[in-house]
Amino acid sequence: MSDKGKIFFGLAIFVILVTFPFWGRLSAGDALPDRAELEYPADEEACVEDTPFMRASHMDLLNQWRDELVRDGNLEEYVSELDGRTYPRSLTKTCLSCHEDRDAFCTRCHDYADVQPTCWECHTTPGGGV
Amino acid sequence: MNILVALAAVAGLFVVGMLGGVLGLGWIFGVIIPSLALLLFVGGMVAKVMGWSKSAVPFRIPTSCGQQKSLNWIPHSRLENPHTPLQAAGRMVLEVLFFRSLLRNTRAELVDGRRLVYRTDHLLWLAGMLMHWSFLVIVIRHFRLMMNPVPGFVSFIEATDGFLEIGLPVVFITTLTFLLGVSILLYRRLTDPQVRYISLIGDYFPLFLLLGIGLSGVWMRHLDKVDIAGIKELMVGLFHFSPVVPDGISPVFYGHLFLVSMLLAYFPFSKLTHMAGVFLSPTRNMANNNRAVRHVNPWDYPVKVHTYEEYEDELREKMVGAGIPVDKPLEKE
Ligand code: HEM
Numbered sequence: 016m017s018d019k020g021k022i023f024f025g026l027a028i029f030v031i032l033v034t035f036p037f038w039g040r041l042s043a044g045d046a047l048p049d050r051a052e053l054e055y056p057a058d059e060e061a062c063v064e065d066t067p068f069m070r071a072s073h074m075d076l077l078n079q080w081r082d083e084l085v086r087d088g089n090l091e092e093y094v095s096e097l098d099g100r101t102y103p104r105s106l107t108k109t110c111l112s113c114h115e116d117r118d119a120f121c122t123r124c125h126d127y128a129d130v131q132p133t134c135w136e137c138h139t140t141p142g143g144g145v
Numbered sequence: 146m147n148i149l150v151a152l153a154a155v156a157g158l159f160v161v162g163m164l165g166g167v168l169g170l171g172w173i174f175g176v177i178i179p180s181l182a183l184l185l186f187v188g189g190m191v192a193k194v195m196g197w198s199k200s201a202v203p204f205r206i207p208t209s210c211g212q213q214k215s216l217n218w219i220p221h222s223r224l225e226n227p228h229t230p231l232q233a234a235g236r237m238v239l240e241v242l243f244f245r246s247l248l249r250n251t252r253a254e255l256v257d258g259r260r261l262v263y264r265t266d267h268l269l270w271l272a273g274m275l276m277h278w279s280f281l282v283i284v285i286r287h288f289r290l291m292m293n294p295v296p297g298f299v300s301f302i303e304a305t306d307g308f309l310e311i312g313l314p315v316v317f318i319t320t321l322t323f324l325l326g327v328s329i330l331l332y333r334r335l336t337d338p339q340v341r342y343i344s345l346i347g348d349y350f351p352l353f354l355l356l357g358i359g360l361s362g363v364w365m366r367h368l369d370k371v372d373i374a375g376i377k378e379l380m381v382g383l384f385h386f387s388p389v390v391p392d393g394i395s396p397v398f399y400g401h402l403f404l405v406s407m408l409l410a411y412f413p414f415s416k417l418t419h420m421a422g423v424f425l426s427p428t429r430n431m432a433n434n435n436r437a438v439r440h441v442n443p444w445d446y447p448v449k450v451h452t453y454e455e456y457e458d459e460l461r462e463k464m465v466g467a468g469i470p471v472d473k474p475l476e477k478e
Binding site: 018019025026029030037050051070071074077124127128129131133 | 195370371374381
């Protein structure tokens with residue numbers, strides 16, 4: 016007596032499960048880009064800080080601004096370490112003044128990376144994005 | 146000694162991965178090594194199980210802890226002593242999902258220096274459950290970094306896991322329970338003299354490896370942020386067979402990924418194969434129905450025999466010549 020049949024059935028399930036990310040590709044089709052296409056501000060050269068820092072740590076910056084303004088009552092403007100420009104510590108007023116279309120920038124990248132910030136339940140978007 | 150070797154090995158591997166990142170060897174450490182590791186993992190596990198599948202199914206071993214099926218008025222313990230394949234499957238499901246046999250773990254202790262006492266010890270079960278389940282959830286959550294678009298159940302698990310909404314980015318519950326589970330398992334190995342006595346490098350290494358993977362993950366998420374979008378490009382490219390290596394990915398990520406690659410490559414050749422082995426444990430997956438179902442010995446193949454008649458047919462002339470009596474006389478021409 017041998018249990019080869021049952022064992023191969025189990026193995027097949029194992030292989031299908033661990034190669035799951037490969038199968039997702041088949042069901043999704045070829046239409047989807049492999050990276051997020053972002054729309055950058057047309058008339059600006061640089062972000063608040065340098066781009067690699069912003070890409071990785073923008074949520075830290077926002078968190079820090081929020082703490083400084085709301086908790087410590089620091090109303091002065093933030094001075095960029097990149098070029099010395101000053102910015103109000105504000106989510107809507109600062110970030111979205113340059114990145115005007117939130118859906119084509121923040122949201123597009125967040126959807127790509129599957130992040131759902133809750134900020135917009137309270138904070139507004141100019142032009143009323145969703 | 147075993148402990149230090151295992152710890153040094155994991156630390157060394159992490160440094161190697163980080164160095165790969167620092168030196169800009171993204172193609173080697175981000176594409177080639179992870180692909181080979183995944184191949185080795187899947188291929189190694191399949192080869193291992195195919196090897197096991199060649200062995201004959203053994204005679205059922207009724208190591209059970211409940212009343213066997215008997216007369217109708219004696220209550221039968223279906224899960225502890227299954228009689229049908231379905232009941233055995235029930236026992237397997239509980240074993241695989243809830244590690245039921247670990248609930249029987251005991252620990253021997255000398256009380257007052259001379260009285261030997263055995264008591265149940267559920268710490269191993271608890272830490273095992275914490276570690277394994279958190280590991281599963283973490284791996285599923287990680288699909289968000291490998292698949293585009295992200296399947297709905299991944300986002301759902303992510304949202305549920307982070308529902309406490311503490312911190313920015315939020316702290317996931319399973320991140321903490323995973324680290325807690327691994328730490329308890331390590332603590333047990335280090336502090337229980339009996340367990341420590343039988344622990345080898347191969348026991349410490351996986352624990353340190355998991356701890357290293359978990360801590361480097363926490364480092365990336367909560368301490369020194371990394372470029373998630375770039376990392377996702379790398380992973381999605383890998384899974385779509387069109388690899389790209391974006392610039393500016395932190396060396397910590399390459400350290401994390403290298404440790405994961407080592408885990409995958411090490412898996413089929415270590416005690417971690419218990420992942421597949423548990424399904425083939427004869428004492429768990431076979432029903433105790435020896436008295437009801439005939440077990441055919443699998444190596445009882447038809448034996449090639451040489452009967453006395455054939456032997457005599459072959460040698461009759463020589464036997465008659467030597468004066469040995471034969472059953473059938475020589476035929477006269
Ligand atoms: C054995 C599999 C793995 C385990 C156990 C593991 C464990 C962890 C843990 C515990 C964290 C902390 C945050 C969290 O819980 O999400 C983390 C974060 C992370 N892991 Fe892994 N990891 C594994 C595989 C991978 C792989 C294959 C990649 C490659 C894409 C990866 C990339 C990352 C990244 C980029 C982060 C930071 C996530 C963030 O900032 O949100 N991990 N990992």
